[in-house]
Amino acid sequence: MSDALKSLDRFSDKEAVLQVAERLRATAQGHGPLQFMEFCGGHTHVLFRFGLRELLPPELSLVHGPGCPVCVLPRGKIDSVLDLLDRNPDVILCTYADLLRVPGTAGRSLLRCRADGATVRAVYSPHHALDLAQQNPHRKVVFLAIGFETTTPATAITILEAQRAGLTNFFVYSLHLLTPPAVAHVLESPEIREHGTVQLDGFIGPGHVCAVIGTEPFEYFATEFQKPVVITGFAPVDMMLGLLALTQLAREGASGCRVENLYPRVVTRQGNTKAKAIVADVFELRRLSAWRGLGMVPYSAFRLRPAYQSFDVEHHFDIREFDTRDHPACLCSAIVRGVKKPTDCKLYGTGCTPDTPIGSCMVSGEGTCAAYFASGIGLPRRKQNVTPMSTAKT
Amino acid sequence: MCLAVPAEVLEVFADDRAKVDMGGVRMTIGTAFIENPQVGDWLLVHVGHAINRIEKDEARKTLELLTELFSTSTERHDE
Numbered sequence: 001m002s003d004a005l006k007s008l009d010r011f012s013d014k015e016a017v018l019q020v021a022e023r024l025r026a027t028a029q030g031h032g033p034l035q036f037m038e039f040c041g042g043h044t045h046v047l048f049r050f051g052l053r054e055l056l057p058p059e060l061s062l063v064h065g066p067g068c069p070v071c072v073l074p075r076g077k078i079d080s081v082l083d084l085l086d087r088n089p090d091v092i093l094c095t096y097a098d099l100l101r102v103p104g105t106a107g108r109s110l111l112r113c114r115a116d117g118a119t120v121r122a123v124y125s126p127h128h129a130l131d132l133a134q135q136n137p138h139r140k141v142v143f144l145a146i147g148f149e150t151t152t153p154a155t156a157i158t159i160l161e162a163q164r165a166g167l168t169n170f171f172v173y174s175l176h177l178l179t180p181p182a183v184a185h186v187l188e189s190p191e192i193r194e195h196g197t198v199q200l201d202g203f204i205g206p207g208h209v210c211a212v213i214g215t216e217p218f219e220y221f222a223t224e225f226q227k228p229v230v231i232t233g234f235a236p237v238d239m240m241l242g243l244l245a246l247t248q249l250a251r252e253g254a255s256g257c258r259v260e261n262l263y264p265r266v267v268t269r270q271g272n273t274k275a276k277a278i279v280a281d282v283f284e285l286r287r288l289s290a291w292r293g294l295g296m297v298p299y300s301a302f303r304l305r306p307a308y309q310s311f312d313v314e315h316h317f318d319i320r321e322f323d324t325r326d327h328p329a330c331l332c333s334a335i336v337r338g339v340k341k342p343t344d345c346k347l348y349g350t351g352c353t354p355d356t357p358i359g360s361c362m363v364s365g366e367g368t369c370a371a372y373f374a375s376g377i378g379l380p381r382r383k384q385n386v387t388p389m390s391t392a393k394t
Numbered sequence: 395m396c397l398a399v400p401a402e403v404l405e406v407f408a409d410d411r412a413k414v415d416m417g418g419v420r421m422t423i424g425t426a427f428i429e430n431p432q433v434g435d436w437l438l439v440h441v442g443h444a445i446n447r448i449e450k451d452e453a454r455k456t457l458e459l460l461t462e463l464f465s466t467s468t469e470r471h472d473e
Contacts, residue, residue, distance in 0.1 A: 005402050005415075005436060008448075010457055023463060042396050069395050096441070098395060125442025127424065147441075150396040154443040157410075157426045208396040211438060211446040234397075237460065265452035266438050272446050275427035366395060 011235030020240040021055040027247050032059020034250050035199055036243070037338055039183055040206035041068030041366030042234050048371040050236040060247065063198055063338035064371075065186065067206055069146050069177055070098045070364035071336050072291045077175060078104035079322035081144060085110075085118045088317065092136060094129035095144035097122040102363045105324050126158035133162070133170035142313055146175045150208040152302060153275035156282040159304070159311050173313035174303050176283065179209050180217045181300035182291065186337065187225050198338050202246045205231040207238070207263045212279075214271025218259045226257045233263040282308055292326075292360065293336035332359035335368050342369040343378035398440035400448055403433050414439065 010016065028034065038044060044064045047053050056062070066072050082104050085093055093110065100111045100122055114120040119139075123129050126143055133141035145155040155172060162170040183203065205218055210231045218229045228249035232242030242262050249256035261267055282305060289301035309315040326332060329347050334340035342348045342361070352358040354370055361367035372378065401414035401423070410426040416439060424443040425431045437444035 005400060005417075007457075008400055008436075008453060010460075016460055019463060020460075040396060067396075096395070125424075127442050147395055150398065150440050150445060153427055153445065154424070154441045157424060157443065206396060208398045208438070208440065208445065211398070241456075241460070262456070265449050265456060266446050272427050274429065275445060278426070364395065 008235075011233065011237045013237060017050070017052070017055070017236045017240055020237065020244055021052075024055075024060075024240065024244045024247060025057040027244060027251070028057040028059040030059075031247070031251050032057075034060050034201045034247060035063060036060070036202045036204060036246055036250075037063045037065045037186070037198075037200050038204040039065040039067040039179065040204070040209070041071065041364065041368075042206075042208070043067075043204055043232075043239060044368055044371050045366050046234050046236060046239050048375045050239075052236060052239055055240070056243070060243070063200065064335075064368040065203075065338060066182055066291065066293055066336040067148070067179065068336075068361075068364050068366045069148055069151075069175070070102060071332065071360045071367045072177070072182075072293060073099075073102065073146065073175060073360060074290045074292050075102075075104055075324040075326060075360075076290075076322035078102050078109070079324050080319055081110070081173070082108060082113055083320050083322070084142070084313075084317055085113055085120070088140070089118070090139050092119045092121060092132055092139050092141045093144060094121045094123045094132060094141060096124075096146060098364050099144065099146055101357060102360055103357065105322070107358075126154050127161075130158050130162055130165075130167070130170060133167050134165065137169060140169050140171060142171045142173060142317075144173050144175065148177055148179050148206065148209050149212045149279075150206075152176045152279050152283065153212060153272075156278045159282050159308055160278065162311060163308070168310070170311060171313045171316055172304065172311055173319075174283065174301075176302040177289070177291070178285075178300050178302070179206055180213075180221060181297055182294060183218075184221055184225070185291075185294050185297045185300070187227070200227065200338075201250045202228040202230070204239075204242050204246060205229045205259070207231055207233045207267060210261075210263070210267040210271065212272050212275050215259050215261050215267060215269050216271070222257050222259050226254065228252075228256045229259045231259065231261045231263050231267055233266065238263065281305075293333040327358050330359040332361045332369075335359075335361050342372040345369070349373060349379045396440070398438045398445060401437050401439045401444070403431055403435045403437060406431055406433060412437075412444075414444075 283302035361369040436448035
């Protein structure tokens with residue numbers, strides 16, 4: 001890495017983290033209890049990986065939100081994809097590695113499906129799926145597109161490039177989701193009220209989502225729900241500065257219910273207008289979409305616009321819907337809502353481990369259960385120090 | 395999933411591609427979302443595409459804010 005880029009390493013400086021932690025302790029003193037939700041799985045990962053949880057003052061507790069696209073994918077979607085592969089053996093299925101081990105019915109996953117003979121490829125970028133389509137003109141290449149607003153632009157531009165290249169064997173199955181409706185849903189859904197919810201005094205907003213969509217979509221949310229929102233980055237210093245700013249806003253009361261951007265090196269109010277325009281050209285909103293743990297969330301997912309239907313899996317293939325239930329003991333649904341902790345789950349660390357995941361929160365390195373497991377929380381000593389983070393992440 | 399990595403532009407190609415250095419790894423990425431990328435720019439890369447520029451001035455400002463925070467907390471100790 002160049003020396004210039006190395007200056008960004010200062011955002012990981014231990015002394016700086018400790019200094020901010022001290023300031024955070026002083027700021028929170030006498031103002032608790034405060035409960036914040038970090039929406040993004042990336043932030044959850046940073047909290048655990050750098051031991052930041054240990055530095056938090058006693059007044060402050062964190063609830064880990066539903067911001068991991070793998071964790072909130074309903075199991076039935078995995079079954080739909082497995083069914084598609086079973087009926088179309090000529091398909092080359094490409095997706096991000098996070099998704100390969102997520103179990104559908106009876107523990108069957110894409111990885112298992114590959115062992116049974118299907119062609120399943122883990123790709124780093126949708127470009128690689130496009131390359132495969134060009135290299136295999138006689139086979140159909142299906143790109144299983146998953147992710148939040150950070151990931152959607154890459155899928156959109158790849159569809160435009162496939163169109164430019166005149167490809168007829170490249171298809172996209174869009175499982176892309178939007179974050180602001182999910183954040184709103186965490187607070188307002190009657191379904192969630194029924195299942196119990198947690199008191200939240202503020203949100204740490206998703207930094208890289210905002211790099212694309214900007215901070216503006218969260219302004220409505222801050223005013224409407226009267227909660228402070230702080231957008232921050234993913235280095236340990238960013239995370240601690242974000243918590244400090246959020247504590248200050250929460251102390252302010254009503255006047256603190258606004259969006260503060262602590263990640264200005266990447267995030268602006270408007271976001272990346274070029275990326276947003278390309279996404280708007282290729283995708284449109286689905287009226288209603290299922291999220292694991294959140295239920296049906298209106299206008300929270302993208303599908304391809306009719307103009308691009310020749311690349312749309314849902315247009316080209318017959319996709320069957322499956323209403324697959326979670327394992328009866330699995331608490332993933334409550335965990336992504338922040339109502340339960342991994343250690344409340346009977347399966348955690350026993351039947352469900354990163355090697356043999358039952359619930360999606362254990363599959364993804366950013367899932368709350370995987371983060372707990374990597375830190376050895378609630379595990380007998382012999383199971384500690386096993387890192388599930390070795391799986392390729394996108 | 396939304397993990398994104400800082401990278402420095404080494405070479406700009408036609409068709410919205412650029413060669414970047416990502417912590418020692420050199421690779422070609424898509425730059426369709428970046429207005430006029432230049433050699434030496436810092437980009438934030440996610441799934442093989444730059445999703446935004448990293449503004450050096452803003453990075454510096456945040457670090458300065460941190461230094462400021464340090465000096466005030468040191469003052470507090472001195473009091």
